[in-house]
Amino acid sequence: MVLSLLMGKWGGMSQREVTLDELTDLCLRRGFVFPSGRIYGGLSGFFDYGPLGVELARNVLNDWWRWFVETRDDMYGIDGAIITHPRTWEASGHVESFIDYIVVCEKCGTEYRADHLLEDLGIKVPEYTAETLKRLIVEHNVRCPACGGRLSDPQRFNLMFSVEVGPRKSVTAYLRPETAQLIFTNFKNVVFSMGATLPFGIAQIGKAFRNEISPRNFLFRLREFTQMEIEYFVNPEKLDDCPRFGEVAGLEVNMLTAEDQERGIGEARKMTLGEAVEAGIVK
Numbered sequence: 001m002v003l004s005l006l007m008g009k010w011g012g013m014s015q016r017e018v019t020l021d022e023l024t025d026l027c028l029r030r031g032f033v034f035p036s037g038r039i040y041g042g043l044s045g046f047f048d049y050g051p052l053g054v055e056l057a058r059n060v061l062n063d064w065w066r067w068f069v070e071t072r073d074d075m076y077g078i079d080g081a082i083i084t085h086p087r088t089w090e091a092s093g094h095v096e097s098f099i100d101y102i103v104v105c106e107k108c109g110t111e112y113r114a115d116h117l118l119e120d121l122g123i124k125v126p127e128y129t130a131e132t133l134k135r136l137i138v139e140h141n142v143r144c145p146a147c148g149g150r151l152s153d154p155q156r157f158n159l160m161f162s163v164e165v166g167p168r169k170s171v172t173a174y175l176r177p178e179t180a181q182l183i184f185t186n187f188k189n190v191v192f193s194m195g196a197t198l199p200f201g202i203a204q205i206g207k208a209f210r211n212e213i214s215p216r217n218f219l220f221r222l223r224e225f226t227q228m229e230i231e232y233f234v235n236p237e238k239l240d241d242c243p244r245f246g247e248v249a250g251l252e253v254n255m256l257t258a259e260d261q262e263r264g265i266g267e268a269r270k271m272t273l274g275e276a277v278e279a280g281i282v283k
């Protein structure tokens with residue numbers, strides 16, 4: 001992965017590309033982040049913010065909150081619990097389908113995320129099902145990269161961290177895998193306590209947790225991470241009548257439409273939000 005670092009704007013230096021490894025190295029040396037549990041060898045997928053990193057992160061979070069919540073009268077903030085009621089995730093479908101597929105080496109026991117293993121070998125995964133993954137592994141004779149051993153059939157693996165609540169382990173709850181569901185479960189609380197009327201939004205900043213099979217790419221795929229999220233609620237009968245739409249109708253964005261993706265186009269198109277609504281891309 002290569003990132004473009006724009007230094008010319010501030011330092012009079014020329015623009016050059018840096019690799020993710022270089023950026024990682026810089027962040028570690030300068031005290032932005034440290035691998036968590038480093039003195040014990042580290043725990044994959046977890047990072048601690050260092051002295052500079054925590055200041056940078058707080059600035060971003062505070063500015064986001066000020067801009068999207070404090071300066072708007074149609075926005076309400078919440079800060080939900082991290083250990084969450086299991087029924088929340090049954091209702092959302094996460095218990096049933098928030099899964100990845102793993103394959104296990106029958107010789108050395110190493111576990112791999114099946115689609116990552118295939119993609120790393122340059123094999124395209126057209127459909128994320130156990131049958132397709134199994135077929136591709138057999139067709140391409142994919143073996144364990146570590147020892148060359150045979151791989152198991154793909155197995156379902158739920159990405160939620162479960163946690164036993166109470167001394168007698170009577171309730172199995174989950175560390176929330178996203179912040180959105182806490183917003184949905186608090187919708188009525190916000191409406192009744194604050195007298196919120198449509199359209200309005202509920203915002204939340206907080207930690208989310210996913211038991212990634214193969215955390216990687218530095219801070220881009222973690223097992224513990226922070227989300228900044230807004231769910232905005234509108235009257236479905238008045239979708240074309242949002243009083244704030246005029247503020248953003250002229251905003252140009254990169255749009256990768258579902259239709260383009262189905263045609264195999266990976267490049268986003270530039271268009272204004274107004275054009276996207278007019279073309280029926282955003283409904």
Ligand SMILES: [Zn+2]
Pocket residue numbers: 105106107108109110144145146147148149
């Ligand atoms: Zn192996």
